[in-house]
Amino acid sequence: MPGxxxxxxRGGWREVQLLNLHSRLAQRVLVQLAxxxxxxxxxxxxxxxxVAWEEWFTTKQTFKVEVTSHASPLRSLNFAALRIKDAIADRFRDRAGERPSVxxxxxxxxxxxHLGATHCTLSIDTSGEPLFKRGWREDKGEAPLKETLAAAMLAASGWTGDVPLYDPCCGSGTIAIEAAQIACGIPPGLQRRFAFEHLRPHEPRAWADLLAQARAARRTPAAPVFGSDVAFRMVDFAQRNAQRAGVADAVQLRGGDALQRMPPSDVPGVLMLNPPYGERIGTAGVAGRTQRGRERAQADDGADFxxxxxxxxxRNFAGWTAWVLTPDLKLPSRMRLKESRRVPMWNGPIECRLFRFDMVAGSARTRAPSEG
Incomplete structure (x- = not known):
């Protein structure tokens, strides 16, 4: 149910583990306790x-209380966190004679x-590090795209791995690697650890079985995934990240300018990109001058590019469908293209739109846009 x-x-401990292992869009998985x-x-x-905290962790383990609020009447969230911390510590002391440390x-x-206007919800985290941290991206550029946002872009596009996918501004490879993992059936959490492994309900043998099943479910991609970037340094980063993500054999990464690269496949597919923009880093393109290791278009707003x-x-990608993430709501008119869809998204604090353009040779006419 959306909230x-x-x-x-609703679900059991197995569902908690499966959500952490397989969810590409969630930031973390919380179990509501009160x-x-x-x-x-x-x-x-x-x-x-x-709350029976003793069923979740022991006095030999440490804990922390984090408080968020929406329309709470309380003046101090720090004091609210302190009172909840005292309640947890006192319950342990009353039952075990000692308390866990903070x-x-x-x-x-x-x-x-979480404090609402009238009610409080207490939950325990089962994820640990946010789930966008997949465990494979050690090499990254100045403004990396979160893996969860890349996955959201792919989900919004409807791409399921049945046609080629190409990111011509791939940077450190986030979109291409997410796509390759989807195509291979590799869960996003396969390379990392989770907070639930420290909690009392955790059963290592059952978890090992779930991991073994996930590894055995890997498949051969139905269509290739490609990526390229004008900065060869970023291509090197992407190749190392792909290796750690287990998809080095499923994604083809090359250097080259987005304005010069030709279609990497004879079969039309999906172009998916998060081009650099003003609030992130300079735009990539042959018309540019170097800035921070990338090429920047001559116009400060990247219009030329x-x-x-x-x-x-x-001219060259007729039959392809292009999806572009940008904070510029006027990008379609600047590109002299008509979008067939626009999807609201947030890139951190930056409000963006994911525009869909249907490439028709020599024409930009498509159906009217819809917000959704």
Whole structure:
């Protein structure tokens, strides 16, 4: 069920593990332990005392309480966190004669409290590091795209690996590598560890079985994935990242300018890119001058690059579908293309749109755009 900032669902411990292992879009997986009304900090203490924390971690482990709020009447979130922390510590002391320590940096158990206007929800984190950290991207550029956003772009496009995919501004390879993992059936969490491995319900043997099943489910891609970048240094980064992600044999990465690269496949497919823009880094293109190791279009707003890119696509990529993520809502008119779809997305704090352009040789006419 959709909720504010997330999705709510019912499931057991196996589902918790599978969500962490397989979800490409979630930031983290929380298990809700309590939900109740509050008006002051003492109510939060009582709610915290009602949870059987001893079933989740031990006095030998560390914990931390993090508080978020929306329309909360309380003045101090720090004091709210302190009262919940006291409730957890006191419950352990009452039952075991000792309490776990607090570790604000690397706790074994991370407790999340969300304060609404009238109710508080207490949850325990099962993910640890945010799930966009897949464990394979050690080499990255100045403004890397989060893996979860790359996965969201692929999901919004409807691409399932049945046709070729090409990112001509691949940077350190995030979109191409996410696509290659999808095509190969490789779960995004296969290369990393999770917070649930420290919690008491964890069963190492059952988890090992799930990992073995995931590795055995790998398949041969139905269509190739390609990536290229004007900066050869970034291509090297992408190749190393692909190797760590287990898809070096499923993605073809090359150096080259987006305005000169020809279609990498005889079969039309999907162009998917997050081109550099003003709030990130300089635009890549042959018309440019070097800035921070990348090429920058002569116009400060990158207009020359995008106009030339559209011309290049219409001339050479007929039959392809292009998806471009940008904060510039006027990009279609600047590129002299008509979008067939626009999808609202956020790149960190930057509001963007994912535009779809259907490439027809010598023409930019498509159906009217729709917001969705």
């Amino acid at each position: 504010r900032g997330g999705v709510h669902l 939900h109740g009304p509050y008006a002051r900090e003492d109510d939060l203490y009582a709610l915290g005392q009602s 570790d604000t940096q690397r706790p074994h158990a991370r407790v999340y409290a 995008f106009v030339e890119l559209a011309t290049h696509w219409k």
